[in-house]
Amino acid sequence: RRVVRPAEGEADEAEPYLAHTEGEVLVNSGEFDGLPAPEGGRRIVERLEAEGSGRPAVNFRIRDWGFSRQRYWGCPIPVVYCDVCGIVPVPDEQLPVLLPDIEDYKPKGRPPLAQAEEWVNVPCPACEAPARRETETMDTFVDSSWYFLRYCDPWNDEAPFERAAVDYWNPIDLYIGGVDHATVHMIYARFWMKVLNDLGLIGFREPFARFYSNGWVTLGNVKISKRAGNAIGPEQFVEMHGADACRLNILFLGPANEDMEWTESSIEGMARFVRRLWRVALEVCELAPEGEPVDDALARKAHATIAKVTDDVGRRFAFNTAIAAVMELVNELSRDTGGRSARFAAETAVSLLQPYAPHVTEELWERLGRSRLWTQPWPAADAALLEHETIEIAVQVNGKLRDRLHVPAGTSDDELIALALASERVRAHMNGDPRRTIVVPGRLVNVVV
Numbered sequence: 001r002r003v004v005r006p007a008e009g010e011a012d013e014a015e016p017y018l019a020h021t022e023g024e025v026l027v028n029s030g031e032f033d034g035l036p037a038p039e040g041g042r043r044i045v046e047r048l049e050a051e052g053s054g055r056p057a058v059n060f061r062i063r064d065w066g067f068s069r070q071r072y073w074g075c076p077i078p079v080v081y082c083d084v085c086g087i088v089p090v091p092d093e094q095l096p097v098l099l100p101d102i103e104d105y106k107p108k109g110r111p112p113l114a115q116a117e118e119w120v121n122v123p124c125p126a127c128e129a130p131a132r133r134e135t136e137t138m139d140t141f142v143d144s145s146w147y148f149l150r151y152c153d154p155w156n157d158e159a160p161f162e163r164a165a166v167d168y169w170n171p172i173d174l175y176i177g178g179v180d181h182a183t184v185h186m187i188y189a190r191f192w193m194k195v196l197n198d199l200g201l202i203g204f205r206e207p208f209a210r211f212y213s214n215g216w217v218t219l220g221n222v223k224i225s226k227r228a229g230n231a232i233g234p235e236q237f238v239e240m241h242g243a244d245a246c247r248l249n250i251l252f253l254g255p256a257n258e259d260m261e262w263t264e265s266s267i268e269g270m271a272r273f274v275r276r277l278w279r280v281a282l283e284v285c286e287l288a289p290e291g292e293p294v295d296d297a298l299a300r301k302a303h304a305t306i307a308k309v310t311d312d313v314g315r316r317f318a319f320n321t322a323i324a325a326v327m328e329l330v331n332e333l334s335r336d337t338g339g340r341s342a343r344f345a346a347e348t349a350v351s352l353l354q355p356y357a358p359h360v361t362e363e364l365w366e367r368l369g370r371s372r373l374w375t376q377p378w379p380a381a382d383a384a385l386l387e388h389e390t391i392e393i394a395v396q397v398n399g400k401l402r403d404r405l406h407v408p409a410g411t412s413d414d415e416l417i418a419l420a421l422a423s424e425r426v427r428a429h430m431n432g433d434p435r436r437t438i439v440v441p442g443r444l445v446n447v448v449v
């Protein structure tokens, strides 16, 4: 039964559920009808309490966290057990408690640290009677919940960090991880930050400004993982095709935020592309004139590629489409390796691939007469050249290719039809007016006669 209605108008009775809305009021609630929902809720609980059948309470979905582990690798828990004093914290001046060197890291019914007798047996900090250290260590989430704060102030030996330093650097701009991070590590880390903020130790409540969830790599539709035991080391592919082709191939498998299936055949295609880039760039070294690029189709293509790759990588984290755009540029360049803009196009392709293929691009950069590509700024697209980017439109007569038009991007359908009908090559295949014309935007004009 419905017990609320929107502040304005009536609820849609045909809908099985009613969404909560701002200012909703109670209905079908006896004496509480017409009250705003939050106030009505309080009044109902008050009456239940007056009748002795209930009381108000706040529930947190939060549970205790037992964070000690029977592992060697973890932060020692700085407490000592004394028969006289009980549990005694290790005094500040004796911190940090460091892990001892041990022979065997495996737990054997007792924590690995228990075997380090000399480390375990210490005098009680309070009464100096023989006492024992805690031998379990903290869960790794204790460290991972705040280690990024220590990064901001790593040489501080007085405190974990200084507030001014962590407030300067945080919150973190971008958190990249699998979607499992959103439900596990992020919950611990965010909880930790809220506690530190409540204590006045940091000036922010949310540690991560943006979360980017990467997809899984699958093999036969099974997620590749340590647990599944189906991991494939990259070494054999690096050995065969080089690290550049390997890295490009991984990024080219698909959008980074979606799962992608690992295939071995794709790396061969990528290795072919790297060899093609090599050949085309060396042709440019040999054939292309030195000097500034001219305002031609290839220079415009290069600027459009810079703009696309910059946006794909910088804003969208889309590496596969960025690499595809450079492949297109290399294709265009291969048709005109001796042109006036060829050097610029080759340098652009090499520069845009440098983050993923640093070896081959550095070598080509040097052969193109430059040096130290890694010290160069990221290429900048010339906005003036982007505005009148030209595109190629295929012109067909009855579905057969008869001509190609090179027109500014954004040319209207009517203009395209007029240009197509004005073409000598098209007119040669027409006899009178066309029966109709079909325009596929950005692609082709088909004249049906």
Ligand SMILES: [Zn+2]
Binding pocket: 082, 083, 084, 085, 086, 088, 124, 125, 126, 127, 128, 129, 131
């Ligand atoms: Zn004691």
